[in-house]
Amino acid sequence: MAKRLLSFTLLVQGVNVSAVTDPLEWDHVEPAAARRLLTGAIEAFAERGFQATTTRDIASRAGMSPAALYVHYPSKERLLFEISLYGHNAALAILRSANVGDTPADRLRSLVAAFTAWHARHHTIAHVVQYELGALSPDHLTEVATIRRAISTEIEQVLADGVQDGTFAVPDLPGTTLAVLSLSIDVARWYTPHRGDPDALGKLYADLAHRMVQS
Amino acid sequence: MAKRLLSFTLLVQGVNVSAVTDPLEWDHVEPAAARRLLTGAIEAFAERGFQATTTRDIASRAGMSPAALYVHYPSKERLLFEISLYGHNAALAILRSANVGDTPADRLRSLVAAFTAWHARHHTIAHVVQYELGALSPDHLTEVATIRRAISTEIEQVLADGVQDGTFAVPDLPGTTLAVLSLSIDVARWYTPHRGDPDALGKLYADLAHRMVQS
DNA sequence: GTCTATATTTAGATAGAC
């Protein structure tokens, strides 16, 4: 398990980002039983919350007995941590690969479109990522908080660049960064598949965010 | 208890809105023990979530034994429902009293400023209102959902008015309504008192929301 | 690696004295 986690971390930190841009790909989790437990836990945590989810529920979604869970994960919290860590790294990878364009405006639109579409397309894991932080152990929370700061920095830096070249007017940089992030993050609260195409939502939100800051 | 609930409902539905615009005023909850339980539960639910909060925790915050809780409330869920119902009604009352101004732009700015400041100033109950819906019973969820639709309508109608008179350009009315609501609602997720003055945040967000939609 | 069976803890809620 430790090995699995390490190899994933190295992956997202730069070399092969494309392999982790889709959080529904869990091929790297071995064996298959551990993968079924992980995906079952994501669904259960997103639907009912960490505290309301029982290990029996997770195990039964994976088609096994409660005891079998502990062969693959030492605790329910550890399962949450692996989900949260993977989800945060996937979201950061999406942002970094979307931070492209000739102007701050292009880069901001690309960032917001990608971040928003990710929260819609992967609303299940996104819900766990954004709303189950409080159930992590203090050490694990510290670890994901580092990734969250990196996510925030991606947005803040583009806004700062736009202010610098005069294309953006942003009186309160930290406050506006939070507002732009809020637009995308809150998607994980309300999105369901019947609410439309993730990419269309991404484009709408890219437009709204751009209008929020353009000078 | 039923009487308390009824009289409150009548209050917010129009006659004397000012009495409920501050959700930290719980004078109408009698006796004092019931009030202490309610405010203790708000803090506990906001900090730890409904499922992770024990009746022992709530009772101890109110300075009494676990059993005493059941004299005032028939269940932990009922406590949540009263909090959620009161919070939703207070938020709706704030919006309705803020929906004033000569132009759609003025009204939108007033609405967003008030709704945002409410989520910051009362972030504890706002957190329960926005993130503990899933712990309500089906019947109770139906009841607060009605209030949530009324809240959404306040924003949507102002946007529609601005489109009508040409001062707003909104290609996707329901989508933009959700985005404007998201800005304010997400404040309940991240706000802590050290993050600044609620009214200043309200003004910033009013500005951002206005720029999002102006033609 | 998975099972059945179970140890241990803790939770929501109740009984009955005062």
Added chain:
DNA sequence: GTCTATCTAAATATAGAC
């Protein structure tokens, strides 16, 4: 209306067979 004491159920996690 509050207390102590407790019932009952359910949850996390473990033991040990296969």
